[in-house]
Amino acid sequence: MEQIQFTQAATVTGKDLRQLGYPEGKVIGMALQLMEKIVTTQTREETLQLLSLLLAQPAAYLAHAELKDLAEALIQKPSDTLSLVAQKEYQIYGAEAIEAGAVKQMQVAMKLPITLGGALMPDAHPGYGLPIGGVLATRNAVIPYGVGVDIGCRMCMTLYDLPVSLLDEKKEDFKKLLLNNTQFGTATFKKPLDNAIFERKEFLEIAIVKGLKDKAYKQIGSSGGGNHFVEFGIVELLSAANEFALPAGQYLAVLSHSGSRGMGAAIAAHYTKVAMEACKLPQEAKHLAWLDLDSEAGAEYWQAMNLAGDYASACHHQIHQRLAVGLRATPLTMIENHHNFAWKEKDATGNEIIVHRKGATPAGKGVLGIIPGSMASPGFIVRGKGEPQALNSASHGAGRVLSRTKAKETLNKKTVAAHLLQAGVELLGSGLDEAPMVYKDIHQVMAYQQDLVDVLGTFMPRIVRMCGDERFQEVD
Structure with missing residues (x-):
């Protein structure tokens, strides 16, 4: 084989190798050490191209003087890699509105040997491992990326016996309530409220969780970035035949969307790495690595995941508690649900299954x-x-039609401002990547899943706060 001339200027990082698809572990270390040792005349781009070819066809480099050891390390023995099985059938809701990438990811998930069943919700779009909007049932195994990075992300709503006209009459007061009682992204409260969650034994018994307690305390009651929000709006209960014992009609309401903050993200990152090291899968399925619930790591993750879910709930309860104090009113009722979680449930024959809902709403x-x-x-x-x-299960929202990058490239503040003005919505914070037009038509999404849920009421946002200080204003 022709020898290749490299150059020291062709700096390659571990991040570069991960993006190429190199597996975590010793292979990345070997590749970085090799690139440091070899003196060459190749450019960085040429070096990355070579490393990509090496990953795709390692057997072709077994005779190469410098690259043979790395090639051997990349050739996984049959015993190292678990094989996928024949794809199981699954149901898609609203298939015509779901992009091909999400369908492909779901097809791969349905080939796992632990998979028992699955479904794809009408708001689905690609994610890591399981697509967002994907539901997957497994046997005695949990997939960290089947749960997602923001473990226990959830919705929470409180309804009040207050005139909805107040949202117009005292708009500035409601805006101040949101600004003074909510925090987003890296911002936290100077004096966080305590919570019984911090007495949980998991903070003492699980190493990764123990180191997250201080950060979790600082972040409690706050919300994440991205599509997380806290908003005032108007609920319309369609019928008195509801579980809240409330008459049909309009109610002033608060709706929040957020998850388990930095604690959940750190738990997800740690156990995903553990799963990928223990469960070697083909390249297209590597992010679906699982943990056996009978294993020490699997049992730990299950406890940590449930802690993160309960922490997310505690964050929401504090958000609503602060706003209730500001409103000087007691909520009539609270409605809430997780997504990005895994549950132990029963199948039709009464056997226990693990149901992952990554961006999907429980709809038993x-x-x-x-x-x-x-x-x-x-x-x-x-x-x-x-x-x-x-x-x-059902969808967890409308689902994106524009990526964050595409939204920033194609939308402008004036157009978004006009859209919000027409909808009667006041926005505090956010950016173009969360503009209304980046999402699917929620009415169409609901039409796709009319066999999955009954609608009890609607909520129309009026004053919305999200992460960031950007304002959408009509400008000349």
């Missing part, structure tokens, strides 16, 4: 939930119908 028979739209379109209070083909 009689289970209540909230499916938001965009900041300028309605959300829905729903009651699950318990549809077996959907694994008792």
Whole structure:
């Protein structure tokens, strides 16, 4: 084989190798050491191209003087890699509105030997491992990336016996309430409220969780960035036949969307790495590595995941508590539900299964939930119908049609401001990547899943706060 001339200027990092698809562990270390040792005349781009070819066809480099050891390390023995199986059938809701990347990811998930069933919700779009909007049932195994990075991300709503006209009459007061009682992104409260969650034994018994307690305390009651929000709006209960014992009609309401903050992200990162080291899968399935629940790591992750979910709930309760104090009113009722979580449930024969809902709402028979739209379109209070083909699930929102990058490239502040003005929405914070037009039509999404949920009421946002200080104003 022709020898290759390299150059010291062709600096390659571990991040570069991960982006190429190099597996975590000793292979990345070997590649970096090799690049440091070899003196060459290749450019960085040429070196990356070579490393990509080496990853794709390592056997072709077994006779290469400098690269043979790395090639041997990349050739996984049959015993090292678990094989995928024949794809199991699964149900897709709203297939025509789901991009091909999400469908492909779901198809791979349905080939795992631990997979028992699956479903793809109408708001689905690509993610890491399981697509967002993907639901997957497994046997005695949990997939960290099947849960997602923001463990226990959830919706929470409180309804008040207050005139909805106040949202117009005292708009500035409501804006101040949000600005004074919510924090987003890296911002936290100077005096966080304490919570019983910090007495949990997991903070003492699980090493990764123990080191996260101080940060979790500082962040409690705050919300993440991205599509997380706290907003005032108007609920319209469609019928008195509801679980809240409330008459049909309009109610002033608070709706929040956020997750387990830095603690959940750190737990996800740690156990994903553990899973990928223990469960070697083909390249297209590597982010679906799982942990056996009978293993020490699997049992630890399950406890940490549930802690993160309860922490997310505690964050929401503090958000709503602060706003209730500001409103000087007691909520009539609270409605909430997780997504980005895994549950132990029973299949039709009574056997226990693990159901992952990554960006999907639990919709078992009689289970209540909230499916938001965009900041300028309605959300829905729903009651699950318990549809077996959907694994008792529904969408967790409208779903994106524009990536964050594409939104920033194609939208402008004036257009978004006009859209919000027409919808009667006041926005505090956010950016172009969360503009209403980056999301699917929520009415169409709901139409795709009418067999999955009954609609009890709607929620229309009026004053919305999200991460960031950007304002959308009409400018000449």
